[in-house]
Amino acid sequence: MAIMIPKINPNLITNRGEQIFYKAASKLPDAYTVYYSYDYITDGKSYDHMAYYEADFIITHQWLGYLVVEVKCGYYRYYNNIWQKRLGEVFVDIDKDPVEQAKRAMYFIVERYKEVTKTDMFPLRIRYAVCFPDCEVFEGLAPAHLREDSIWLGADLKKLDRNIKAVFGGQAAEANGKAIDILKKKILAPAFTVHTDLESEIRIFSKKSGKVMTDEQKRILDETELDQRKIYLGAAGTGKTFIAIEKVRRLVADGKKVLMTCFNRDLGNYLRHAFKDELASGYLTVTNFHDYLFKLLETKDIEVVVPELQEEKMTFFEKGLLDLAMDIIDELSEEEKFDALVVDEGQDFREDWYLFLLEMLNSSQSGEFYIFADPSQNLFNADLSALSSFQVSYHRLTRNLRNTEKINNWLSELIGTEPLYCVHEGGESVAFFSWEDAAHELSLVEQELGRLVSKRVSPGRVVILSPNRLEKSSLSGLKQIGQWPLFDLIKGREEGLAKPPDAVAFSTIRSFKGLEADIVFFIGIRAGTRACTINDIYVGSSRASFLLYVFHEEGFDFNGKEQTCVKN
Secondary structure, eight states: OOEEESOOOGGGOSSHHHHHHHHHHTTSOTTEEEEEEEEEEEOOSSGGGOEEEEEEEEEEETTTEEEEEEEOOSOEEEETTEEEEEETTEEEEOSSOHHHHHHHHHHHHHHHHHHHHTOSOOOSOEEEEEEETTOOOOOSOOOTTSOGGGEEEGGGGGGHHHHHHHHTTTOOOOOOHHHHHHIIIIIISOOOOOOOOHHHHHHHHHHHHHHHHHHHHHHHHHHTTTOSEEEEEEOTTSOHHHHHHHHHHHHHHTTOOEEEEESOHHHHHHHHHHTHHHHTTTSEEEEEHHHHHHHHHHHTTOOOOOOSSHHHHHHIIIIIHHHHHHHTGGGOOGGGSBSEEEESSGGGOOHHHHHHHHHTBSOTTTOEEEEEEOGGGOOSOOOGGGGGGSOOEEEEEOEEOSSOHHHHHHHHHHHTOOOOEESSOOOOOOEEEEESSHHHHHHHHHHHHHHHHHTTOOGGGEEEEESSOGGGSTTTTOSEETTEEEEEHHHHHHHTOOOOTTSEEEEETTTTTTOOEEEEEEEEEOTTOTTOSHHHHHHHHTTEEEEEEEEEETTOOBTTBOOOBOOO
């Protein structure tokens, strides 16, 4: 069978004559390549003077050369040196001469070949033909410039190979594979790609994401504006934090005194940075929940002692610190309370924490309360059923605004849910790397980081996430990875240091919860650790908006799903 370019369903061709010819040409022997609808322009001094043309079919053969075929649907005649088409009972003159159309394309290809190869030589034989698929009878004489064997009717298409060879005189020329190859690849079907470097792709993606996020924030908040107590439920990437931020800004703009809180300290720091202008107004307090309790107790001169033993410390932060705060709740003035409360990553909160926050409203009736939560990100075993006891309405967020489609689909597969509608189509597949030991994992991380930097990606876009802190990971003791500086976000927060722009960041999954990065290297995935459950993997992986690299111990079971690893 002939190679057809483009290879399409011929039934989609709207011109019936061209559809008939395409089907017949596709049955030619393997030695033929047939090009359908070849567009070209002739040079002019300006775009206004350029002429645009099309050749219906160009048929190439290594031993014959090439042939341009113009196909005309309907009934025609050549009369008094003019082409005419039958309309009803009469023939009328037509503007386009099919022979001239075919000849023009034939000679254009010759000149284009010479231009591309920078030579005056053209080594192939060339011919043209006209085809009338609806016609069955030829009567009269062909004009001097058109041989009768170059006029094809409907019946001729049944023996197209024979008729093509007849146009070339029935004899094959010496094979010229090189010339035919140039003709095919550089003249008749040239290819080009326009692209940008990976760093630019990420910048474009981020810009688009910001626009999508802004539009979605406005849509959702406008739709739910009249609801004063609401829980927004959405999976990772649905924009919960960004919608929460915009909600807070609207509340502050309305003159409301607002507390925005969360569980994660690093998320709290991110939120404070996002609200630099609003915090100056005095109407807004932004902090993680436990830090707020510490500050509240400090204002009442109550000494707080944090236990040293880990088990006692956990109990203290779950309940003991809250009990101290509840003891002084009745002492708080209206000025110390709030008109509205906003909780981000609400799945991490316990029921009694919410009961305390409700007491922090100036009015139990008119005070506004908004919770943003994702049950799939519940890493701390909080009882989410407690949320159902609140007299609130619910709004489900169903569009993934953060991740590429490939990441979005893998996340859904990981936790066994239907993929969310994803606004960012396509993207790169999640890359998996299996390691034998810590040294092997480190070498893989260095290798992949180097590949990204070689594509002009700033190392500052990369965040390395691990179930464990830096000193217990395969990067223990490192100040840099290869030649690129490494910055521990947790230690930096504890010491009040900011990450250098070009440093690779490191954090634990749980510390980075609620945040995101353009590129995530998820390392240290292995069986037998409490901080590496499927939920942890979901949370960590969902932080990646554009590229996700997963480094796991050989044989790790992703919920019974095999992953194809990159070969190194």
